[in-house]
Amino acid sequence: MTPSWRKPAGIFAILALILFWCGLVASLSPMVGRWHWVAQLLFYLVMGMIWIAPLKPLLQWMETGRWR
Structure with missing residues (x-):
């Protein structure tokens, strides 16, 4: 089984979401x-x-490649 690029991209998206949300709440x-x-x-x-x-x-997309 070949590794998927979706997991590293999803992890980056989760970290970006957390940083954005922290900035919003802090502001x-x-x-x-x-x-x-x-x-x-x-x-x-x-x-x-x-x-x-x-x-x-986002987690579902990371696992399956589909949003729904």
């Missing part, structure tokens, strides 16, 4: 820092889980 932190601590907690919990949503199709 919002001055505004979020003025909120009540409960609102901050909810914001960071939601933002910490949202970035996982694009991973399922």
Whole structure:
């Protein structure tokens, strides 16, 4: 079985997604820092889980070569 180029490309895409998401959340932190601590907690919990949503199709593409 020959190695696929999709796995290294997918790993690069996952790392790029994480860097982008961290930058986005960090850029919002001055505004979020003025909120009540409960609102901050909810914001960071939601933002910490949202970035996982694009991973399922990406991981499926890495394994099968198809998006669906």
